[in-house]
Amino acid sequence: xxxxxxxxxxxxxxxxxxxxxxxxxxxxxxxxxxxxxxxxxxxxxxxxxxxxxxxxxxxxxxxxxxxxxxxxxxxxxxxxxxxxxxxxxxxxxxxxxxxxxxxxxxxxxxxxxxxxxx
Numbered sequence: 001x002x003x004x005x006x007x008x009x010x011x012x013x014x015x016x017x018x019x020x021x022x023x024x025x026x027x028x029x030x031x032x033x034x035x036x037x038x039x040x041x042x043x044x045x046x047x048x049x050x051x052x053x054x055x056x057x058x059x060x061x062x063x064x065x066x067x068x069x070x071x072x073x074x075x076x077x078x079x080x081x082x083x084x085x086x087x088x089x090x091x092x093x094x095x096x097x098x099x100x101x102x103x104x105x106x107x108x109x110x111x112x113x114x115x116x117x118x
Contacts, residue, residue, distance in 0.1 A: 095107070
């Protein structure tokens with residue numbers, strides 16, 4: 001974030017140093033701010049999408065679902081609709097910590113999907 005502010009300040013200094021009238025300088029500064037803000041929002045949205053995909057894959061694996069990657073691809077392609085479908089179709093239950101491998105698994109499952117121990 002700090003590099004974005006520095007970049008924006010440098011762009012603003014460059015525009016102001018060109019000797020334009022104040023209205024053109026303000027318009028140019030707002031243009032730089034708009035581009036920087038849009039780029040920042042795109043990066044934030046991309047980071048949230050990646051975090052959501054990682055969560056879906058880990059949750060599906062913890063619940064013993066064999067097709068965790070397929071669910072991740074579905075959520076990636078369909079976004080919120082895929083997430084709702086996943087949340088409605090995943091096995092329900094409480095996740096507990098496996099005493100053998102310390103990963104989470106469904107309390108009702110006979111074996112841990114990570115280590116295979118009971």
